[in-house]
Structure formats: structure tokens, C-alpha cells
Amino acid sequence: METEVQSNFTYLGRTFTDLSINASSSAFSDCNSDRSGEFPTASSQSRRLFLSCASENTDELIEQLVSGLESSSIDEQKQAATEIRLLAKNKPENRIKIARAGAIKPLISLIASSDPQLQENGVTAILNLSLCDENKELIAASGAIKPLVRALKIGNSTARENAACALLRLSQVEENKIAIGRSGAIPPLVNLLETGNFRGKKDASTALYSLCSVKENKVRAVQAGVMKPLVELMADFSSNMVDKSAFVVSELISVTEARAALVEEGGIPVLVEIVEVGTQRQKEIAVAILLQLCEDSVAYRTMVAREGAIPPLVALSQSGTSRAKRKAETLIDLLRQPRSGNAAATAVARTSGVSV
Numbered sequence: 082m083e084t085e086v087q088s089n090f091t092y093l094g095r096t097f098t099d100l101s102i103n104a105s106s107s108a109f110s111d112c113n114s115d116r117s118g119e120f121p122t123a124s125s126q127s128r129r130l131f132l133s134c135a136s137e138n139t140d141e142l143i144e145q146l147v148s149g150l151e152s153s154s155i156d157e158q159k160q161a162a163t164e165i166r167l168l169a170k171n172k173p174e175n176r177i178k179i180a181r182a183g184a185i186k187p188l189i190s191l192i193a194s195s196d197p198q199l200q201e202n203g204v205t206a207i208l209n210l211s212l213c214d215e216n217k218e219l220i221a222a223s224g225a226i227k228p229l230v231r232a233l234k235i236g237n238s239t240a241r242e243n244a245a246c247a248l249l250r251l252s253q254v255e256e257n258k259i260a261i262g263r264s265g266a267i268p269p270l271v272n273l274l275e276t277g278n279f280r281g282k283k284d285a286s287t288a289l290y291s292l293c294s295v296k297e298n299k300v301r302a303v304q305a306g307v308m309k310p311l312v313e314l315m316a317d318f319s320s321n322m323v324d325k326s327a328f329v330v331s332e333l334i335s336v337t338e339a340r341a342a343l344v345e346e347g348g349i350p351v352l353v354e355i356v357e358v359g360t361q362r363q364k365e366i367a368v369a370i371l372l373q374l375c376e377d378s379v380a381y382r383t384m385v386a387r388e389g390a391i392p393p394l395v396a397l398s399q400s401g402t403s404r405a406k407r408k409a410e411t412l413i414d415l416l417r418q419p420r421s422g423n424a425a426a427t428a429v430a431r432t433s434g435v436s437v
Contacts, residue, residue: 139175143168143182150187155196162191162202169209176213185210185223192228201240204232208243211250220247221257226264233269241273242281249288258291262298268305275310279321282314286325290332299336307333308342316351323359327366334373343374344381350388357393361405364397368408375415386416 146168149161165184168175184206191203207225210216226248233244248266251257267289274285289307292298307329314326330348333339343349355367371390375382391413398409 139168139172140178140182143175143179143184147179147182147184147187150184150191155199158191159196159199159202162188162199162206166202166206166209169206169212173212176210177215180210180213180216180219185216185220185225189223189225189228192225192232197237197240200232200236201243204229204236204240204247205243208247208250211247214253217251217254217257221251221254221260226251226257226261226266230261230264230266230269233266233273238278238281241269242277242284245270245273245281245284245288249284249291252288252291258295258298262292262295262301267292267298267301267307271302271305271307271310274307274314282320282322283325286314286322286329290325290329293329293332296336299333300338302333303336303338303342308339308346308348312343312346312348312351315348315355318359323355323363324366327355327363327370331366331370331373334370340374340378340381343370344384349374349381349384353385353388353390353393356390356397356409361402364401365405365408368394368397368401368405368412372408372412372415375412382416382418385412391416 143165146161146165149157150165152158152161165179165188169179188203188206188210191199192207194200194203207220207229211220229244229247229251232240233248236244248261248270252261270285270289270292273281274289277285289302293302311326311330314320314322315330317323330339330343334343349371352367352371355363356371359367371385375385394409394413394416398406398413401409
């Protein structure tokens with residue numbers, strides 16, 4: 082007798098039930114602290130030595146660095162922001178100390194700087210501080226969201242990526258999601274998804290997934306053109322973004338605008354191909370999207386059936402995971418229902434009590 086094993090995929094506190102997923106290959110790799118490397122300057126080694134030797138006097142050091150952030154000298158600001166960035170990156174226990182020392186507001190001021198290095202260090206220091214749950218509400222309440230959105234729009238590549246990560250971290254506080262969406266974050270995240278390097282695409286998709294649990298952000302994302310890059314990434318099996326982009330689509334598909342955009346951007350043949358040749362997890366999420374697309378639309382059922390979806394769905398219903406089997410069987414039943422215009426009209430008429 083076959084034993085059915087249920088597994089849960091948890092992301093940002095939300096669980097996808099009955100997905101056979103290796104925990105080491107999660108669809109999303111969370112945005113962690115500064116991943117842009119150490120500083121390749123002649124003084125980088127002395128900085129790291131200075132920081133490692135300062136552990137006994139950390140509180141005093143942090144106070145000095147916070148004062149440096151507010152210096153009239155750009156060089157002093159840069160030095161202080163660099164050291165705070167590193168302190169927050171390498172020593173998690175310092176994140177609360179730095180915030181309590183009053184660093185957050187001057188760091189936010191640096192994010193608005195016209196100097197690219199100051200902006201990058203300000204963004205990344207805020208990201209590193211936001212890894213501490215205790216700091217998230219304070220960072221948002223201190224006015225970080227709009228400057229982070231600005232950096233996401235106009236910063237260098239590292240500033241944009243780290244701004245996306247910082248906004249993701251802040252969005253883990255539920256009430257921040259609407260504020261972030263209303264501050265204009267969705268269009269530049271879509272742009273990063275479309276034009277960024279692999280890390281940028283990954284960070285943008287992760288942030289969009291989190292933000293689009295809120296309906297108004299789903300609509301904003303669709304209006305910003307998110308479905309085009311998502312479909313392109315799902316179609317490119319060499320992108321290493323099939324899972325990530327499909328999970329974002331699954332978050333969006335509950336709104337009518339997203340379903341229409343998915344079809345318009347050619348998403349149906351891409352999803353059918355995933356059901357046919359994707360990994361087990363990719364097949365699961367693709368069939369779930371197709372089912373939601375078809376549940377209330379005869380037209381979409383017709384399109385899915387014409388793409389040749391039934392044979393791979395039958396195969397999935399026999400060999401997929403338990404969740405995929407259930408979704409595939411339900412979708413097959415829908416696709417095999419009458420789809421002609423006359424049949425649809427008859428069904429509507431019967432519902433209305435009209436003789437035909």
C-alpha cells in the first residue's frame with residue numbers, strides 16, 4: 082500500500098500544502114544581508130581588522146559612527162556608513178545596538194544622496210538592520226519606504242537589488258505592504274525583474290511575491306506589465322527562474338486583470354509545456370494556475386484544450402504528486418465539459434429558467 086506523504090513549503094509565513102519539495106531547493110532564496118562582497122579597496126583589510134578588534138568597545142564605536150553619519154564631510158559620512166554596513170552585516174547582535182543608537186534616520190538621509198556610494202551604503206545598511214525583526218517597524222516608521230523606492234528606481238545595480246531586499250524585509254510586517262505599494266515600489270520592481278541580472282530578477286520576484294498577497298498590489302503589478310517578464314521567465318528553462326516566476330503568477334492569478342494579461346502574453350502554451358516537461362514542483366504550480374484560470378471561463382478552457390493540455394494532464398494525474406494529481410483530475414474534468422457556444426448558451430439559459 083502506497084503511503085501518501087504530505088509536505089509543506091513555507092515562504093514568508095505562508096504554507097503551500099502537499100508539495101513534494103526538497104527544503105534545500107526552495108523556490109525563493111530569501112534576501113539576506115549585504116551579498117555584494119567586501120570592499121575591494123586598499124583599506125578593506127584594515128577596516129575588517131579594525132572591526133574585529135573593536136568587539137570589546139562596540140557601543141562606543143557605534144556612537145562614534147552614528148555621529149559620523151551626520152558629519153558635514155562626505156568622506157566621513159562614507160567611512161561611517163561603510164563601517165555601520167559591515168558591523169550590521171557581520172555581527173547580528175549589533176543590529177539592535179545600531180538602531181538604538183539612532184542610526185536609522187541618518188542612514189535614511191544617505192539613501193536620498195546624489196552620491197552613488199553614499200546611497201548604496203545607506204540602502205545596504207538599512208537592509209542589514211532590517212534583518213532584525215525588532216527593527217522593521219522602526220525603519221518603516223522612520224520614513225525609509227519612499228527613499229528605498231527612489232533608490233530602487235535610480236540607484237546603481239547593488240543599490241537597486243538591496244533596496245528590493247530591504248522592501249521585502251519591511252513587507253514582512255503586514256501593514257507595510259499597502260504603504261510600499263502606494264509609494265510606487267511595484268513598477269521599479271517589475272523593471273528590475275525585466276532588466277536586472279540574475280540576482281536582481283530573483284530579488285524582484287521575491288519582493289513582488291510578498292507584496293502581491295495584497296489585492297491592490299496585484300492590480301498595480303499587472304498594470305505595470307509584470308506578466309510579460311513572468312511569462313518569459315517561465316518559458317526559459319535555462320533561466321533558473323521558472324519556479325520563482327510561476328509562484329508570482331500563482332499569487333497574481335486570483336484577480337481578473339492578471340488572468341487576462343496571462344493569456345494575452347501567451348502564458349497558456351508556456352504553462353502547458355511546463356505541465357509536460359517541467360520538474361514535479363513546476364508541474365504542480367503550473368496545473369494549479371491553469372485550474373484557476375479555467376474555473377470560471379469557458380473561453381480559457383477552450384484555449385487550454387486546444388494547446389493539447391489533456392494528454393500531459395492525464396499523465397500528471399497518474400504520476401504526479403498527490404496535490405498535482407488532484408488538480409490535474411479536476412482540470413481534466415473541466416476541459417472535457419461541453420465548450421461550444423451553443424452549449425454555453427444553453428447552460429446560461431437553463432440557469433436563468435429560459436426555454437431553449
